[in-house]
Amino acid sequence: MRDTTSAAPHTSATPLLQTVGLTKRYGSFLANDKIDLDVWPQQIHALLGENGAGKSTLVKAIYGLVQPSEGELRWEGQTMVLSGPSQARARGIGMVFQHFSLFDNLTVAENVALGLDGKESFKEMSARLEQVSRSYGLPLDPKREVWQLSVGERQRIEIVRALMQNPKFLILDEPTAVLTPQEADQLFVVLERLKSEGRAILYISHKLEEVKRLCDTATILRGGKKVSTCNPKAETAASLARMMVGTEIKEVKPAASREITVPRLVINDLNLDPDDAHGVHLKGISLELRGGEILGIAGVAGNGQDELFAALSGERLARDPGTIVIEGIAAGHLSISRRRKLGAAFVPEERLGHGTAPRMRLSENALLTGHAAGNMVQHGFVNTAATLNAVDRATETFDVRKAKRDPEAASLSGGNLQKFIVGREILRNPAVLVVSQPTWGVDAGAAAVIRQALLDLAAAGAAVLVTSQDLDELIEISDRIAVMFHGRLSASLPTASASREKLGLLMGGSSLETKEQAHAADT
Amino acid sequence: MELTEAIILSVLAASTPLLLAATGELVAERSGVLNLGVEGMMIVGAACGFGGAWLTGSIIIGALCGMFAGVLMSLLFAAMALGLAVNQVATGLALTIFGVGLSGLIGARFVGERITPAPHLHIPYVSDIPLIGRVLFGEDGFVYLSLALVVAVWWFLYRMRAGLILRACGDNHVSAHALGYPVLKIRMYAVMFGGACAGLAGAYLPLAYTPFFIPGMTAGRGWIALALTVFASWLPGRLVIGAYLFGAVTILQLHAQGAGIGIPSQFMSSLPYLATVIVLVLLSRARTGGSTAPAALGTVFVPDR
Numbered sequence: 001m002r003d004t005t006s007a008a009p010h011t012s013a014t015p016l017l018q019t020v021g022l023t024k025r026y027g028s029f030l031a032n033d034k035i036d037l038d039v040w041p042q043q044i045h046a047l048l049g050e051n052g053a054g055k056s057t058l059v060k061a062i063y064g065l066v067q068p069s070e071g072e073l074r075w076e077g078q079t080m081v082l083s084g085p086s087q088a089r090a091r092g093i094g095m096v097f098q099h100f101s102l103f104d105n106l107t108v109a110e111n112v113a114l115g116l117d118g119k120e121s122f123k124e125m126s127a128r129l130e131q132v133s134r135s136y137g138l139p140l141d142p143k144r145e146v147w148q149l150s151v152g153e154r155q156r157i158e159i160v161r162a163l164m165q166n167p168k169f170l171i172l173d174e175p176t177a178v179l180t181p182q183e184a185d186q187l188f189v190v191l192e193r194l195k196s197e198g199r200a201i202l203y204i205s206h207k208l209e210e211v212k213r214l215c216d217t218a219t220i221l222r223g224g225k226k227v228s229t230c231n232p233k234a235e236t237a238a239s240l241a242r243m244m245v246g247t248e249i250k251e252v253k254p255a256a257s258r259e260i261t262v263p264r265l266v267i268n269d270l271n272l273d274p275d276d277a278h279g280v281h282l283k284g285i286s287l288e289l290r291g292g293e294i295l296g297i298a299g300v301a302g303n304g305q306d307e308l309f310a311a312l313s314g315e316r317l318a319r320d321p322g323t324i325v326i327e328g329i330a331a332g333h334l335s336i337s338r339r340r341k342l343g344a345a346f347v348p349e350e351r352l353g354h355g356t357a358p359r360m361r362l363s364e365n366a367l368l369t370g371h372a373a374g375n376m377v378q379h380g381f382v383n384t385a386a387t388l389n390a391v392d393r394a395t396e397t398f399d400v401r402k403a404k405r406d407p408e409a410a411s412l413s414g415g416n417l418q419k420f421i422v423g424r425e426i427l428r429n430p431a432v433l434v435v436s437q438p439t440w441g442v443d444a445g446a447a448a449v450i451r452q453a454l455l456d457l458a459a460a461g462a463a464v465l466v467t468s469q470d471l472d473e474l475i476e477i478s479d480r481i482a483v484m485f486h487g488r489l490s491a492s493l494p495t496a497s498a499s500r501e502k503l504g505l506l507m508g509g510s511s512l513e514t515k516e517q518a519h520a521a522d523t
Numbered sequence: 524m525e526l527t528e529a530i531i532l533s534v535l536a537a538s539t540p541l542l543l544a545a546t547g548e549l550v551a552e553r554s555g556v557l558n559l560g561v562e563g564m565m566i567v568g569a570a571c572g573f574g575g576a577w578l579t580g581s582i583i584i585g586a587l588c589g590m591f592a593g594v595l596m597s598l599l600f601a602a603m604a605l606g607l608a609v610n611q612v613a614t615g616l617a618l619t620i621f622g623v624g625l626s627g628l629i630g631a632r633f634v635g636e637r638i639t640p641a642p643h644l645h646i647p648y649v650s651d652i653p654l655i656g657r658v659l660f661g662e663d664g665f666v667y668l669s670l671a672l673v674v675a676v677w678w679f680l681y682r683m684r685a686g687l688i689l690r691a692c693g694d695n696h697v698s699a700h701a702l703g704y705p706v707l708k709i710r711m712y713a714v715m716f717g718g719a720c721a722g723l724a725g726a727y728l729p730l731a732y733t734p735f736f737i738p739g740m741t742a743g744r745g746w747i748a749l750a751l752t753v754f755a756s757w758l759p760g761r762l763v764i765g766a767y768l769f770g771a772v773t774i775l776q777l778h779a780q781g782a783g784i785g786i787p788s789q790f791m792s793s794l795p796y797l798a799t800v801i802v803l804v805l806l807s808r809a810r811t812g813g814s815t816a817p818a819a820l821g822t823v824f825v826p827d828r
Contacts, residue, residue: 104818
C-alpha cells in the first residue's frame with residue numbers, strides 16, 4: 001500500500017456511488033454544501049469531520065432518510081432518487097447506525113426482521129440469520145431480547161442485519177466509539193473481509209489512527225463543505241486533524257510538577273443496588289484520590305459508571321456514610337448540597353437535562369449548582385448580579401461563545417455548553433471534582449480547553465476523578481487509570497504502565513484474576 | 524343453580540364492553556400512543572350506536588354507527604396528538620370531556636326511547652343444556668365477537684409482520700423511523716382501531732346491555748378499560764382474564780349490596796383500580812429486566828425530514 005495518489009486504486013470504470021453537488025438545507029442552515037464524493041467497489045472510504053461537519057446528514061441522504069435540497073446521488077453511474085431507506089436497501093445500500101436503531105424489548109431475530117423487507121418467512125429469516133452470523137464470526141442468539149445484550153453484541157446485530165441484505169455498499173457510523181480495542185480489532189477483520197468480497201464501505205470515525213490503519217481513501221468535511229479527499233495512509237494523524245479542524249489544535253500540557261497532597265476523596269467498599277431494572281450493581285468499589293491527582297476511570301458504557309457518579313454526587317445515597325469520604329468527612333449519607341459545601345463539584349455526562357436545565361438561562365443554571373456555597377443566595381433571595389457575574393467569568397475564562405450575555409442553555413452548541421458547565425464548577429474552586437465524559441461529543445478545540453482546565457485544576461491542588469470511554473483522553477490527562485467492569489472497579493494502574501492492550505483486556509472483563517492479584521499485591 | 528347462571532350471564536355481559544374497549548386501547552398503546560379518551564369515545568359510540576339502531580331498527584347498523592363515531596373521535600385525537608404533536612395525556616383528557624358533552628347533545632332526543640336489544644344465540648338443545656348451555660351457547664353476538672377480536676389481535680401482534688412493526692414503533696420510534704417505517708401513519712391506524720373498538724364497546728351498552736340510552740351511561744367503563752390494559756401488562760391473553768375479573772367485581776358488588784352485605788359500594792367499585800395497582804406492584808417486583816410497558820408509550824414523535 002505505497003500508493004499515495006489522492007484516489008485509491010480501483011478496477012471498475014464508474015464509481016459505485018457518487019454524490020454530485022449534494023446540498024442539504026435546514027431553514028437557513030447549510031448542513032451539506034455542494035459535496036462531491038466518489039466511492040468505488042472494494043474500497044473502505046473514510047468520512048472524517050468534527051461534530052456538526054455534516055457527516056451524518058450526508059450519509060442520511062445516501063440512505064434515503066433525508067432528501068437532498070440540491071444536487072444528486074448516482075448509483076453505478078445512474079441518477080438515483082431515494083424516497084426512503086427501503087429503496088436504498090433494495091439497491092444494496094446497508095447502514096449501521098451510531099446510535100443503534102434497535103428495539104430493546106424485541107428479540108434479536110425480530111430486530112433483524114424489522115431491518116429486512118419481509119420477503120421471506122420469519123423461520124427462513126432466522127435460519128439465514130444463524131448462517132450469516134456464523135459465517136462472519138459474529139455469533140448471536142436469535143431468541144434473546146436486546147436489553148439483555150452488551151453493547152458489542154448490539155452492534156453485532158446491526159452489522160449482521162446489514163449483511164443479511166447482501167449489500168454492495170455499507171455505511172458504518174462511528175462503529176468503534178463504544179467498543180473495547182479488542183472488539184474493534186474483531187470488527188476490522190470483518191470489514192477487511194467485506195472489502196475483499198468486493199463491497200464498498202463508507203466508514204465514519206474520528207479515531208484517526210484507526211482510519212489510517214483501515215481505510216484506503218478519506219474524505220474530510222468541515223462546516224458542511226468538503227475540504228479534501230486524500231489517502232489517509234499517506235497522511236499523519238496530525239495533518240488529518242488539521243484538515244478536520246481548520247487550525248492547529250493546541251497541545252494539552254500538564255504542569256511540570258504537581259504536589260500530591262492529602263486524600264481528598266476516598267471510597268471504602270461501596271456497594272449499591274441498581275434503582276431500575278437495567279441498572280448495574282456496584283460491588284466493593286474502593287479508591288483513594290489525593291489532592292493534585294487525576295484518576296481516570298475507563299470502561300465500556302453501562303458497566304456502572306452512571307451508578308458510581310450518582311453515588312458520588314449524592315443523587316443516590318449510600319447506606320453507610322463511611323463509604324464515601326470527602327475532605328476527611330464521611331459523606332455517603334449527605335445530600336448533593338451538603339457535599340458541595342464540603343468542596344465537591346460534579347459534572348454529569350448528559351449536558352442537557354442533567355448538567356443544565358435546557359430552557360433556563362445560563363445565570364439560572366449557574367445558580368442551580370452554585371446556591372449551596374458562595375454568595376448567589378442572600379437571605380433566601382437570589383443575587384442576580386452574582387449569578388450573572390458567574391456567567392461572565394466562565395465565559396471569559398473558558399472562551400464560551402454565545403449570541404448574547406445570558407442565553408438559554410439549549411441555545412449553545414455542545415462544545416460551548418460543556419465549556420460553560422465545566423467552567424461553572426471549576427470557578428467555584430472545588431477541592432474535589434467528579435466529571436463524567438468531559439469531552440463527549442465536543443469539538444477538538446473545546447476538548448483541548450476542557451482537558452487543559454482539568455490539568456490546571458489538579459495542579460492547583462484539587463483531586464479530579466474523570467470517567468471517560470475515550471482511552472486516549474484518559475491516557476492524555478490522568479496520572480492513574482482504573483477500569484470499571486460489571487460494577488467492579490479494578491485497581492488503578494499508573495498511566496505510564498497502562499498500555500491500551502492491558503486496559504482493553506480489563507474493559508472486556510477478561511482479567512479479573514489479574515485485578516484480584518493486583519489487590520493482593522496492594523495489601 | 525338459577526342464580527349462579529344469572530350471575531355468570533350478567534358477568535359476561537358486564538365484561539364484554541370492557542374487553543372490547545381494552546383490546547382497542549391495547550393496540551393503540553402497543554404502537555406507543557396513550558389515548559386517555561377511551562371514555563369519551565365510548566360514550567359518543569353509545570349515543571350514535573343507539574341512534575343508528577333506533578332510526579333503522581337494525582342492531583348491526585347501530586353497532587357500525589357506534590364504531591364509526593369512535594373512529595371519528597379517535598381521528599380528532601390523532602390530528603392533535605400525532606399531527607400536531609400535542610401532549611397525549613392532555614389531548615386524551617380533553618377528548619373524554621368533549622365526548623361526554625357531545626354524547627349528551629347527540630343523545631338528547633333518544634332519551635326515553637327503547638329498542639329491541641341484540642338477540643341471543645340459540646342453538647336448539649345445545650343452548651338448553653343446564654348452566655353451560657346458556658353460558659357458552661346462548662350469548663349475544665358481541666360476546667363472541669369480543670373474544671374473536673382478542674384472538675385476532677394476538678395473532679396480528681405476534682404472528683404477523685405488520686404487528687411486529689407496530690410493536691417496534693411502540694418500543695422505539697426513533698429506530699423505527701431510521702429503518703424507514705412511517706411511525707405516525709402506523710400510530711394513526713392503531714389509534715383508529717382503538718377508536719372503533721371503543722365506539723363498539725360504547726354501542727354495546729344501549730344495544731345489548733340495557734335497551735335504552737341515558738346520558739353518561741358508560742359510567743367510567745372507559746377508565747376501567749384503561750386500567751385493564753395496564754393490569755394485563757399489554758398482553759391480549761391476560762386482557763380476557765382481567766376483563767372477566769373486573770366484570771365479576773362489578774356484578775358481585777351489586778349482588779353484595781342486594782344481599783345487604785355491609786361493605787360500602789364505593790369501596791367495591793374501587794376494587795378494579797385497587798387490583799390494577801396491586802398487579803402493577805407485583806409485576807414490577809417480579810420483573811427481571813426489560814420493560815413490560817411499550818417503551819415509547821405516551822412520548823411525542825416528530826420525524827426530521
